[in-house]
Amino acid sequence: MLKRNFIIGVDFGATYVKVGKIDLKGVISKKNFFPTTDFKSREALIDRISSEISCAINEENSRILGIGIGVPGQVDYKRGIIHNLVNVNGWKNIPFRHILRKRFRGLEVFVDNDANVACLGERQWGSAKGYDNIICVTLGSGVGGGLIINGQLYRGKDYSAGEIGHICIDKKGKTCNCGSFGCLETFAGANYLKEMVIDKLKKKEKSIILKLAGGEYSNITAKLIDEAAKKGDVLSIDVWEETGRNIGLCLAGVVNLLNPEIIVIGGGVSKTGRILFDSIRQTVDDMALDIAKKRLRIVRARFVEDAGIVGAAALVKEELGL
Amino acid sequence: MLKRNFIIGVDFGATYVKVGKIDLKGVISKKNFFPTTDFKSREALIDRISSEISCAINEENSRILGIGIGVPGQVDYKRGIIHNLVNVNGWKNIPFRHILRKRFRGLEVFVDNDANVACLGERQWGSAKGYDNIICVTLGSGVGGGLIINGQLYRGKDYSAGEIGHICIDKKGKTCNCGSFGCLETFAGANYLKEMVIDKLKKKEKSIILKLAGGEYSNITAKLIDEAAKKGDVLSIDVWEETGRNIGLCLAGVVNLLNPEIIVIGGGVSKTGRILFDSIRQTVDDMALDIAKKRLRIVRARFVEDAGIVGAAALVKEELGL
Secondary structure: OOOEEEEEEEEEOOOEEEEEEEEOOOOEEEEEEEEHHHOOOHHHHHHHHHHHHHHHHHOOOEEEEEEEEEEOOEEEOOOOEEEEOOOOOOOEEEOHHHHHHHHOOOOOEEEEEHHHHHHHHHHHHOOOOOOOOEEEEEEOOOEEEEEEEOOEEOOOOOOOOOOHHHOEOEOOOOEOOOOOEOEOHHHHOHHHHHHHHHHHHHOOOOOOHHHHOOOOHHHOOHHHHHHHHHOOOHHHHHHHHHHHHHHHHHHHHHHHHHOOOEEEEEOHHHOOOHHHHHHHHHHHHHHOOHHHHHOOEEEEOOOOOOHHHHHHHHHHHHHHOO | OOOEEEEEEEEEOOOEEEEEEEEOOOOEEEEEEEEHHHOOOHHHHHHHHHHHHHHHHHOOOEEEEEEEEEEOOEEEOOOOEEEEOOOOOOOEEEOHHHHHHHHOOOOOEEEEEHHHHHHHHHHHHOOOOOOOOEEEEEEOOOEEEEEEEOOEEOOOOOOOOOOHHHOEOEOOOOEOOOOOEOEOHHHHOHHHHHHHHHHHHHOOOOOOHHHHOOOOHHHOOHHHHHHHHHOOOHHHHHHHHHHHHHHHHHHHHHHHHHOOOEEEEEOHHHOOOHHHHHHHHHHHHHHOOHHHHHOOEEEEOOOOOOHHHHHHHHHHHHHHOO
8 A cells, every 4th residue: 555655743832742643744743742841861851752763763654754843942953963952951962863863763853953843844834834034923931033034944053043033122121031122922932921920910910810810919810811802901011012012013124134925923822812913013114114114914823833844854855755 | 457346335424425436345435425415306315326427437448346335224125215214305205216316327236235245244244244143233223133043144024124223122211213212312323422411411410521522512523422432521521321221231231132143333433432332341341141141242334434336336246246
């Protein structure tokens, strides 16, 4: 019987590892996930990732063309070495590509930053299909980004390009995890949104959020703020509008610098109602130079939960020229 | 006798037009300039530019390979149409390439933005020689920029990329000429430096600047602020340090976004002592991500006064593959 071609896409997140089997049209035929933190050692985690990959490989009627991995940190993409995963213990200078190639002889393995692979996924099968100059923004607990320039993922001299979350938008802004200050991430990351809401609640602004959160500040999430906004909660609407203005302000600068065709916004925080996107679009329109914004589109990512596995598969497709 | 090869480089500035004859090693063999504003009509100005070009063409022993022009505004580079020169009257939607090609039949003509051509000049013959990922910043009355990405000038979808001066670095910043606010240009353009000094003088800060300026605020220039700083004037030193911090803050974001190899800083305002550059370098080092800045160099442009004519010649060299 004719075997169908698949790629294994691994989304190595700080919380979960997801492993998917994706065909050459970007359709997921199978996926699985497990908590990243369940393992006593790096080796145990690698074993588990490998066994998931093996399962997919050993299925009947499947020919696996390669393995792609997206990781939440900086990667020497050419050599497949993970420099450092700030949020996963014990992953410093790990030659992950080499390790997996040894386990899966005959299969190509590619490792890259998660925001980069998300960008490739959107271009290959998602909202940025057909575009050559693309900015992808991933709004999660942090703010990540990827750039496609003249049809190619642009990684920069040391493969660290695309860090939109660490552009300073406020000279007097507060300290960021990166050690700098005023970064977009300090205005638009999920943790910041939560802090912003708690601040406002403590100032006795009226809101239904605390009720939705069962009276616990710690239960407040981006999803909850979205729910509240959809119910007309003024505090929550304000938070989304302000977040949109901050993201838009940063993107206006990026638009003036790079004159892209399309900006794709994904990540968990992007799964909100229209308020955030309207505010982003309005701000870019107010602030960016006329020619730079004239033909610009700002759209939602197609892939959110699956951005990592689909993107990792897109990386393999791209690298192998499939 | 063997003819030597030259390119005509035209620097069409808002104040002066400079016309130069440049050889293929970037050496200027002849140059001339005249005020841009001396002409009653656009046609008269074009006539004068043409006659300067003709003189260079008609010299003995010279073979002219092409004509390059850098202009202070946005250009449809592919078609050679000047969209608009904000600071030169009557230059809206002018097919300048077409006009000059008709006058100089048989010669190739290329038109691009002045910051873009400056960037090409630095890569071809200047401080960025041998680099493939380059950011050029031009500090003049405004702040311009050019990007070379993977060895190619990056112009963006509508040829408007590189506008580093219009990246917002201050959410609460003041209005910029571009209509937005908080742009780098409002912190680092020559006019802003002057305003900043006058503000400080009005607040009765001690300084020798007013004396150097003959008692007239209107005589204060970037050059004078530099002179005063070199004499130990504290107010002037402060102004350069603060300007360097603002430029560095913006560049740190650009470095995180693009992970370039080298940043070349030119333009009239860059001709200062070490204070400005030290402050820029220190700020980028403080703020940029470790990997992105690890191998980064920040250097002075080789060409300042001649950046326009040399850059315009580099454009021709690049386009003709010479």
